[in-house]
Amino acid sequence: MTTPSRVIGKLRPQIKVSAWGSRTVLAELTGRPSPAEQPEAELWMGAHEAAPSGIADTTLDRLIARDPVAALGPRVAAHFGGRFPFLLKILAPQTMLSIQVHPDAEQAVDAAPGTYIDQWPKPESLVAVTQFEIFAGLRSYDDIHRLVESLGVPALSAKVAEVAGGPEPVTNLLVNVLRAPSDEQHVLVRAVIAACGQKLRGPDAAAYDAVLRAAEQFPGDIGAVVLLLMVHRVLEPGDYIFVPAGVLHAYVRGTCVELLANSDNIVRAGLTPKPLNVDELLRIVNTNREMVPERPTPGRVHSFPVDVPHFQLHVVEPGEDAIQLPGVDRPRIALSLHGSVVIRCGDTDLELAPGESCFLGADECAATVSGRGTLYLATSGLANS
Template sequence: MIEDSTVAAQTRVIGKLRPQIKMSAWGSRTVLAELTGRPSPAEQPEAELWMGAHEAAPAGIRGTTLDALVARDPVAALGPRVAEHFGGRFPFLLKILAPQTVLSIQVHPDAEQALDAAPGTYVDRWPKPESLVAVTDFEIFAGVRAYADVRRVVESLAVPELSRMVDDVAGSRAPVTDLLVNLLRAPASEQDVLVRGVVSACGSGLSGPDAAAFDAVLRAAEQFPGDIGAVVLLLMVHRVLEPGDYIFVPAGVLHAYVRGTCVELLANSDNIVRAGLTPKPLNIDELLRIVNTDREMVPERPTPGRVHSFPVDVPHFQLHVVEPGEGAIQLPGTDRPRIALALHHPVTITCGDTRLELAAGESCFLGAGECAATVSGDGTVYLATSGMAN
């Protein structure tokens, strides 16, 4: 049990963060550099900006790192109830994602699945539900289509081999799941025929409601020639989120982010199982063990007012967006650990007698119960908190 202490009660836990940049070929050489005020273009593609305490890339703060600061006094940083619930570990991870090419088809485990997996399957023992809010138009595939919709899409493509596979599962209790299994476990020669047929059909100038999805499939196939993932995308729901749109992606939901810029908030985990469209290792057996093809993804638009607080059904995190306006406004979540990220323009965060000036792209950490912090300025603040209060 983690116990409160007089030292914790006297400790001030507040300060600017030094985020970690994650490089990847699917990232951008300009987006993160420009959002954070650094020279552009960057020398390498920058895919993610991490603001959190994950062991793989903890943010710096006040001469140390956020994970070390939390470990030194979890009650001061997280508050007693959150520290107790999560065993003293920081519960969430805030990121900016900047994919310019498709980010692998993937799924993440829930808490039980992460613990039950074979040794070596995951890099940590935590679940990884996610949420995101679009900063620019953000193209994604998230969740799977109903069987009738899959049949309609496949019929419009008129690829005989794929049509037969769709017909073969028509009487199944879980036809889309069975179709996914059959695609991912098909022999390489059959996968090659399917991919060539789908690429030819998607590139034939088809119109109608699925034209944008077909274009995205075609781009994915060009980026990863011969990858069955391009066919798997046809089973998934294609969307282009508008700036401000929010979506929650629970553990188990199949998804692939295509291009754009978003702020992502997730549980403090880096557990990923990939099914395709990536040079990284795949784990088809584990993906099929944990995938959930029944969960529907429904984007949410911001609520009226300066503060938008998006609901989640997990205790690890909650995302709030604070828009600029006249005068200072109080930040939500005083009784929770918080990370505040400023975008587009500078902001000033005032916490008691402490003033933090955040330039666009800068972030800070506010410990639980630190103060009733306020924000002012022309920037938009993306505020990450735990999903549970102290």
């Protein structure tokens, strides 16, 4: 008989309430009464100190602290100092989130005291559950020049021309926009919004429309201009995108499953009433990384590529025949959506209803899954073997 899992149990996720969330999406996905009393923006499944998930009679962070090697496996426990390496979420934005960027490991440690909540990097990835609208990464200088000339805002064209031919033109353009005096920013925002309203046809119409919606939500905010410098996309269900530390991004609307390093470090660049930290943003931003969505691979199990040791995302499509889960020797969190599944690990059977999740500690248990739900499986990117 297969050795039973050392650590396996259902999680009690944490719901994050925010004005940009939905009163229906998370409630319906998790089988709770809808509409909810407050707009629910995020469902957290993990061990971050700010909102650890419950498990049995404790919380996941405390359970791991009792025996990190049993929960994480020896190599993962050693590499991450006994700390759980990733955080799984469902995001349900109905209105736009702030424009954000996150630090890498070295930047988080080297930042001025008080800049960040923790000392971890925050690379992210997501897979769209519905159509999911985002801005991710910055356009090339040539594409920015094309778009701005088409838009026909002289003040913005002047800023684009000012950095032409110099080193890092996109970075310097971002500096010029974000560090412009407030009265100049207000004039620029008004001119850009007026021009976008006249350009709702053609190849950039969807981006202009998103900028107009952002400006309605945050009147006068310079973030509307920053969005024009970014790549606009609408991901289809099943599309996956990896957002490394340093990449500017803004999530607009839709529903996605997000997997990220176990951190809540954020630097904002606009579209928020919260403070901006322009100096820190410009210290850590990467203006050259291209964001390329990936479609699911053929077959029932889709294992998306990983560039970091903290996490890897897998999606298992529905099926009545049991199929082995990836990540046999890694810590895992499994989330079922759109139907129930049964996870079998040794002599333990665990049924997950739609919206339920569980934690599986690292061991030699070849866990399997079957059922009508879609399983989103988060593992560490680092194996113990």
